[in-house]
Amino acid sequence: MSKPVRIGIIGAGGIVKSRHLPALLAMPEVEIVAVCNSSLESSRRFCSEHVPQAEPMEKWWELASRDDINVVWIGATPYMHSECSVYALKAGKHVFCQARMARSLGEAQLMWEASISNSELVAALCPPPQGMRGDRTMRRLLAEGVIGRVHQVRLNSLNGNWLDPIAPAHWRQRVEISGLQVLTFGIYVEVIQRWLGDITSVQADGAVITPVRDGYTVDVPDFLHVLCTFREGARGNLTFSGVASHPPQDAIEIYGSEGTLTYNFITDEIRLSKRGGDMQVIPIPADEVKEWTVERDFINAVLDPKAPRPKPDFLEGMKYMRVVQAAAEALESGELVRVAA
Template sequence: MKKLKVAFVGLGNICRERHIPGLMKLPHVEIIGVINRTEPSSKKVAQEYKIPHVYSTWIELVNDPEVDIVWIGTWPYLHAPVSISALKAGKHVFCQARMAMNLLEAKQMYETACRTGKVAGLCPVPFGMTYNKTISRMRREGILGEIYFVKVNSFNDFNLEPNKPLHWRKDHRISGQNVLTLGMYIELIHRWFGWTKSVWGSYQIFTPTRNTPEGEIIEIQIPDQVQAQLELDCGAIAQLTISGMSNYPQESVEIHTQYKTLYYDVLEDKLYELPKNGERKIIIPQEEDFYDVKNWSVEKDFIEAVSMGKEYHPDFEDGLKYMEVLDAIYKSAHSNQKVSIHSTTL
């Protein structure tokens, strides 16, 4: 089998911790090039991981005929231009989440992937991966019955300190409309329960300006906390509270169904059943349902999608779906009205 040649645009923490080790385990993959934000950084990571070529620009990288796969690990502001250019150049694309700055960019990425027929995937949120097959099986076998209500609580202190310098995740010029863990939980809800058809949303910004490390004052456009109610195609309601204004960290998902109530502790990565009487009991995945997140197969799965035509998720359609919800939350917050989602997928 011909080796697939991969080049990285942006080789940050998750690429070093997950993607590079995952790709290096695969015998038919060769990492041939990299470009980071600065030339010294590019040369440093190239030396560290024995990557033979350092590019001067990402445009040079995506147009290199030797490159089969462009692996994007940058901040969101480059996701659309690099993905679209790479797809048009005939490359397959793996892009770091969150997918894009906004819905318009996500649509352009998705449509380009459809036109070119190349494999275009996103890095999955690890939340819930341990229990994907368990939830699917419980739904398929009727163990849960109808899904009625899903409640997501995501609390941390990321935005709590008003004098904290501007972080890139709060800079709309870099992160676009992406907010804290909001897109991650929308992806999880879609993975477990299906698409969203309408949204009510509101948000708050408590610190209207922040200083960059260089002292520039920036008006904050990314919310400090968000509340959203999603109406899902399956008939359930999902209520999300995402806040960076809490002194008490919590990441949890409650699932209220016809026959059972489940509680997913995200920080522990444990799924529990909450009986009507008595203590909660942990749900252990069946052997055939088990997925080891610490040793995930994301890189292998994507490479097999390229080389063998296997299905890969999340793909750009999955990403577009959560960007549609994110856009609808902003629109609902501005209009104080429910916003219906009209799918733009082909």
């Protein structure tokens, strides 16, 4: 290999173009060798516009089998994540997979098992940018008990992206593509479990506002309400919507016995108030700021087996997929569902 990290890309959509590719191309030790997009024509177009040295390919399994590739970068939608990841790991490739992890817990389980069976290979999921900048500060404040014992959590993530009733179904509204993933639910489960510990049970309610879009019957809810219990006893009220006009910014409010801690996921502003006091902005210390270094973190781990493995790995993905699965079952049954251990 002329370069130590030679990458094949499966699925070259918006986030690959805007975020991953520029960072990868900026690393001299990295080469993009091949690209397989939704069709051979789109693969050719992507290579021509962005990586003319790469070979456009039609079949993703042929890309993942190439001897001159040691990393498979999966930017495809969730319906391909499990099959592509498992195949690539068995073929001896390091795997970076775009979030959300998979369509179902069963598919995620296959990915996790493949990563365990090939533990010498780096297998990572793309982390959410939400809360990344202040993650260390939030975890520190909560660990220090600045608001005492947490007893109540409220999270809102609302937008109006699906308000237009005549718009065709987005791929995120197509269950065969997105599976059990609903709006930003899985993203925020990953974040809040890192801050507040595991969710152990859920109840869920939701609805489809526009059931038919351009002849397609939509099953993925347009909004979702989740009541959850955390292992340490706190209760959460999580609200998600794609049909909310003029919504507030995504934010979490964490209420404890000694005060309140909030995080605005759009501005990365942290606010804290002690019981009986006023809300104060808590600056994120420079040594705790976490910037987006996702691509560099992954490549470092591929180059150096002693380097930290990037997070989330497939085990952490399993943790939020268990909650996603439980919420889907609760939505279907109308009952409280325990999250699988």
